[in-house]
Amino acid sequence: MVHPRAEPPLHALSRRPTLRSIEHEHHPERRATWTELFFDVVYVVAIARVAHELKQDPTLPGAAAFAGLFVPVWWSWIGVTIYADRFDADDTADRLLLALQMLGVAALAVQIHDGVGINAPGLALAYCGLRLLLILFYARAWRHIPEARPLAARYMAGFSLALLPWLASVFVPSPLRFGLWAAGIAIDLLTPLASRPQQGALPLSPAHLPERFGLFTLIVLGETVASVVGGVAGQHWAATSVLTAVLSFAFAFAMGWLYFDNVKHATVHPKRRSAQVWVYIHLFLMMGLTASGAGAELLIAIPPGEPVSAAARWLFCAATASCFAAFAVILRTTECSPGRRPRRDLRPGMLLVASGTMMLIGLGGEALPPFLLTGSAGALAALQLVAHHQGRAHARRDPG
Structure with a gap:
């Protein structure tokens, strides 16, 4: 949960900027x-x-x-x-x-x-x-x-x-x-x-920066959900359209769960190159989440029995693949607190497998109906959640 800090009174027109790295020594959170x-x-x-x-x-x-x-x-x-x-x-x-x-x-x-x-x-x-x-x-x-x-x-x-x-x-x-x-x-x-x-002389905040990125991710996830809702609102309530919408929402929800659970318990080391990788790779996660919502809305709009266009299929599959791959890199570039990451963390590899699977579905899934496309992404995201929580449980039992 976000707890914004209190704003200082604006009792003067201008005051000199200060380094937050100095403030961080006294207010680390x-x-x-x-x-x-x-x-x-x-x-x-x-x-x-x-x-x-x-x-x-x-x-x-x-x-x-x-x-x-x-x-x-x-x-x-x-x-x-x-x-x-x-x-x-x-x-x-x-x-x-x-x-x-x-x-x-x-x-x-x-x-x-x-x-x-x-x-x-x-x-x-x-x-x-x-x-x-x-x-x-x-x-x-x-x-x-x-x-x-x-x-x-x-x-x-x-x-x-x-x-x-x-x-x-x-x-x-x-x-x-x-x-x-x-x-x-x-x-x-x-x-x-x-x-x-x-x-190096002006390091970023290892806790504040993930929070800010988490808030922007929340905005993007909100647009993804809005696209799903917009897709359903514009259609007659056919069972296949509703199922497609529910499964695409499941994907967005699972990705949000994974991301925010990671942000909650992880920090970014400000003086390592991995911090810059962490920042830049978010571009592909944000683009993927936004595009997956757009693709989901297009899939929801397809009437029952009609084939999925190659453009809609590729858009959704490539977008979800981007989400999985980007999150794999994010996991590798964050530092977890003790007891939060197992010694052999298989989650990044599983995410890359999920990414490749969605690309293969995009390549050869022309016969799949919309609900199987969104269902594939939702199922793969759910598997990541299971692996995520199993890994956390193993790390607590064996934190070394």
Whole structure:
């Protein structure tokens, strides 16, 4: 359960940002603030709109467009979340910058419809605005915290460089525009990876960061459930449609159970490379969960007796496979408390087998009805739950 910490009174227009790593020494169990939770709310709309675009075009080009739209949304959230994990000001200036970030995310969400078509220039400008605001956040840290200057300067330089392809994309046609987007995102993603020496002096919170990612995962799972509900609401109550919906909900519920149980009892070591792997692999989990909901809605909408289209089958199977594979990596890059992980942890291997199984079903399951597709994913997720709890029980008996 999330217990947001109390907000400090805004008795001054501005106060200097401080390092949360110093605060962490006195408050090791720092929780998300109400301001952070409020910031997350705007992403509900953005994720829903990206998912809607995928439902409208579940083909391979549509899936590529979905990825191209999802990554900027996710990375904009990552940028603010990582900054807030390291630095604390929470004054009027900080909150005003955060309010502008929220407006920027709203603008990004507005442009997502046909975001790779007529609205592509507007989407690029909205993303540029979000990155400029993040650079302003780091400029405040650079000004007031001498220890943060090496990292802040490197981030400001890298993120500023990444802006150039995005700005240039406004003035060029497709498909060259998308190549510039890819270049900009690549620079954005590589900047933290190339800054590990500077990050060592400013470690992230090993408990707060998993909590923040857990909250974003909750948003994505909410969109997955909303897609299932939307699929049922738009259909006559045929038994096969209801069964397809129930089994797709079972998959989402089991994945949520697995993920939140892991977050509850695990931490991320902030000074190891595995922490960066943990952060980046969440992209594939979030995309997979969102796409699985879109695929489930398409499967629910198929009338009884009609065949499943290859696009709908591949969308759901590839999305669930991505979820299983990403969670396997997440398990390998988190540190469990004593008695929580067996000496021989077979769960990552089982998750990879489940991922491969869903891909094989996507390859050869053209004759399967919708409820067997969602049922396969639900059954594989349920098996992971059984293995998860058996492993925990074994670890408690033999913690060595």
